[in-house]
Amino acid sequence: MTEDVFKALADPTRRRILDELVERDGQTLFEICARLITNHGLGLSRQAISQHLAVLEAADLVHSRREGRYKFHDLNTEPLECIVTRWLRPDARESNP
Amino acid sequence: MTEDVFKALADPTRRRILDELVERDGQTLFEICARLITNHGLGLSRQAISQHLAVLEAADLVHSRREGRYKFHDLNTEPLECIVTRWLRPDARESNP
DNA sequence: TTGATAGGCAAGTGAGGACTTGCCTATCGT
DNA sequence: ACGATAGGCAAGTCCTCACTTGCCTATCAA
Numbered sequence: 001m002t003e004d005v006f007k008a009l010a011d012p013t014r015r016r017i018l019d020e021l022v023e024r025d026g027q028t029l030f031e032i033c034a035r036l037i038t039n040h041g042l043g044l045s046r047q048a049i050s051q052h053l054a055v056l057e058a059a060d061l062v063h064s065r066r067e068g069r070y071k072f073h074d075l076n077t078e079p080l081e082c083i084v085t086r087w088l089r090p091d092a093r094e095s096n097p
Numbered sequence: 098m099t100e101d102v103f104k105a106l107a108d109p110t111r112r113r114i115l116d117e118l119v120e121r122d123g124q125t126l127f128e129i130c131a132r133l134i135t136n137h138g139l140g141l142s143r144q145a146i147s148q149h150l151a152v153l154e155a156a157d158l159v160h161s162r163r164e165g166r167y168k169f170h171d172l173n174t175e176p177l178e179c180i181v182t183r184w185l186r187p188d189a190r191e192s193n194p
Numbered sequence: 195t196t197g198a199t200a201g202g203c204a205a206g207t208g209a210g211g212a213c214t215t216g217c218c219t220a221t222c223g224t
Numbered sequence: 225a226c227g228a229t230a231g232g233c234a235a236g237t238c239c240t241c242a243c244t245t246g247c248c249t250a251t252c253a254a
Contacts, residue, residue, distance in 0.1 A: 003109065009180075010107035011242075012100065022184050029201065048243050050201075069200050069251040080181045083106075087119050087174050108212075126231065145213050147231075166221040166230050195254100202249075211240085219232075224225105 001060075005079045008059035014052045016040050018061065021075035028070050029053065098157075102176045105156035111149045113137050115158065118172035125167050126150065 008014055013036075020035045021027060027035070033049050036042040053073060056062040063074045105111055110133075117132045118124060124132070130146050133139040150170060153159040160171045 006106050006112070007241095009103050013242085015103070015183075018184050022186060030199090044242095045244060046201085047203095047245085051242080066201095071201070075184065077181075077184050077186070080184065084174075084177045084181055086112075087115050087172065087177065089119060089174070104211095110212085127229090141212095142214060143231085144215085144233095148212080163231095168231070197252105197254085199252075200250085203247085205245090207242105207244080209240105209242085212238090214237080215235090217233085220230085222227105222229075224227090 002079065002082055004055075004059040005061065005083065008055050008061055011052065011055075013042060013044065013048075014056055016042060017049070017052055017056065018075060021062065021073060022077075025074045026072040028072060032073070099176065099179055101152075101156040102158065102180065105152050105158055108149065108152075110139060110141065110145075111153055113139065114146070114149055114153065115172060118159065118170060119174075122171045123169040125169060129170070 016036060017032060020032055020039070029046065029050055032053075033044070033046055036044065036049070053062060053064070057064060060079050061076055063076050065072050065074070113133060114129060117129055117136070126143065126147055129150070130141070130143055133141065133146070150159060150161070154161060157176050158173055160173050162169050162171070
């Protein structure tokens with residue numbers, strides 16, 4: 001489960017997708033493709049982005065809702081929190097009361 | 098630079114190494130090999146662990162200091178912080194005053 | 195109903211990365 | 225000096241994964 005989060009974040013393109021979703025939730029596949037090409041110069045096929053979104057969904061970093069022929073994608077940052085807490089030292093560091 | 102952090106965290110074995118270092122700093126290569134096999138059943142070659150440590154060092158997640166014929170490895174959790182903050186929404190969430 | 199739009203499924207290709215194996219260097223104890 | 229210990233370098237294998245290509249399904253507008 002949390003293993004998938006690390007794999008999902010390993011790819012640069014997937015991180016760019018999260019960058020786009022953090023600016024605006026509810027984007028469709030085509031919108032993400034367009035924004036990746038205009039904002040980052042990433043000229044990838046639609047199918048490539050679709051597969052990336054599937055990986056992000058499997059990692060629970062992206063939630064999707066289908067409406068008609070559109071499928072909207074929302075960012076979910078919750079799985080990111082356990083990444084840092086995993087390697088926090090038990091001994092008091094800077095921000096421990 | 099921060100790109101290397103994601104790549105470093107992508108591998109399960111490297112995450113186990115960080116798990117061992119968070120329990121005790123200053124372990125040598127052989128100590129890490131031994132602990133991986135006893136605590137996690139990971140029977141990898143010494144060279145494999147050495148290469149993993151090199152990746153972790155390149156990502157600045159591990160600092161190393163050489164003393165005589167020993168090389169001690171210390172954990173550095175600092176690069177982990179920017180991972181989560183990258184996708185934090187500007188709009189106030191739960192922990193925003 | 196027809197055409198256009200939004201998305202999905204499946205197989206194939208190519209490159210990067212994890213791991214091994216073999217050999218070499220450096221430091222310590224006796 | 226010698227053997228033992230701790231670690232490094234380099235080439236080779238194998239497999240995962242990112243990406244493409246081709247074709248198929250579903251919804252909307254005219």
